[in-house]
Amino acid sequence: MRATRVPPPDGDTMARTTIHWGVLGAAAIATQRTMPALQLAPSATLMALASRDLAKGQAAAxxxxxPKVYASYDALLDxxxxxxxxxxxxxQLHFEWSVRALEAGKHVLCEKPLCLTADQVQQLCEVRDRTGKHIEEGFGFRNHPQWARFDELLAADAIGPVRAAHATLAKQFLDPKDVRNDPNAGGGALYDLGSYAVSACNLVFKRPPLRVVAALEYDPVFRIDRVSSALLDYGDAxxxxxxATQAGPDGWGTHQQLSVLGGHGWLRFDFPYAQARPTACHIEVGDHTSVGYFPNQSLEFEPVNQYVLQVERFSRLLLGQAVPSWPIEDALGTLRTIEALFASSRSGGWVALPTGG
Incomplete structure (x- = not known):
């Protein structure tokens, strides 16, 4: 997490204690996770929903x-x-409607992946700077207290300098109608689950990798990558x-793990990424005396709703309060990494990431 450029609240916002929110589309992630979170967050007020299927929008509302339902996204933006x-x-619609929302004078919280190309992220950065509005990528996991505790552990030299990280996410996504199985809609393991893994690794190392190499296996019917593995080279780590989108469990949550190897210890998360339901979780730490898989210390975190934490933090940021934020330059590093992984799979070799803004 880091400071980012957020314009001061305007006069109307300063006169209120909550941010007025609208939602573009009645997707399941919105109706089941984020819109209920917007209603629970003290600093947010959910005012409007737009759906091109008006009956679906009215039912959700x-x-x-x-209170408000619109039959078009433009009407809500107006x-x-x-x-x-x-x-x-x-x-595939994230970029277009994020741009249109910023141009309409709205702040934007966009689901991951923010865009499908790094070039689109760079264009969004330009629109953000020109409009003076704030935009973030909707990675709810970054708001979980375990990630702040992770930073504290590294700062305290609990495991020494980070040497390596290992990340895994897997779930059964077998529905042909699922957008994750549509290559034209940014489907596949890398864009969906891979965005979590890459983003988390970049959080661990505080920077994108220098180069990557990947092996991707494709579904012959859906034509999406269903098992993708990669090595990310950060230079000194x-x-x-x-x-994988056709492996692991078929329950309400993905299989996920993240382990971090340090110069004189290690740690691992047992539920590091998206928590579809608030769930207790742990960071287990092994110091220089640990053996095998057994930790010396286990840090437990009570169940929290990551979606509520996300929209509350975002709303407080817009109200001018000093809270953490993640600029979309982070998404630029993620998309450059994903693009390089696809290129590596095609070439069979290492691919260097571009540098600079």
């Missing part, structure tokens, strides 16, 4: 008690009462990851 919008649309 009635179920959730949302509403002067809306301060910020949440964009949970299919991946490495990360390895595997993400």
């Amino acid at each position: 009635q179920a959730l008690g949302i 509403d002067p009462e809306i301060d910020a919008v949440y964009v949970p649309l299919p991946n 490495h990360a390895a990851l595997t993400v």
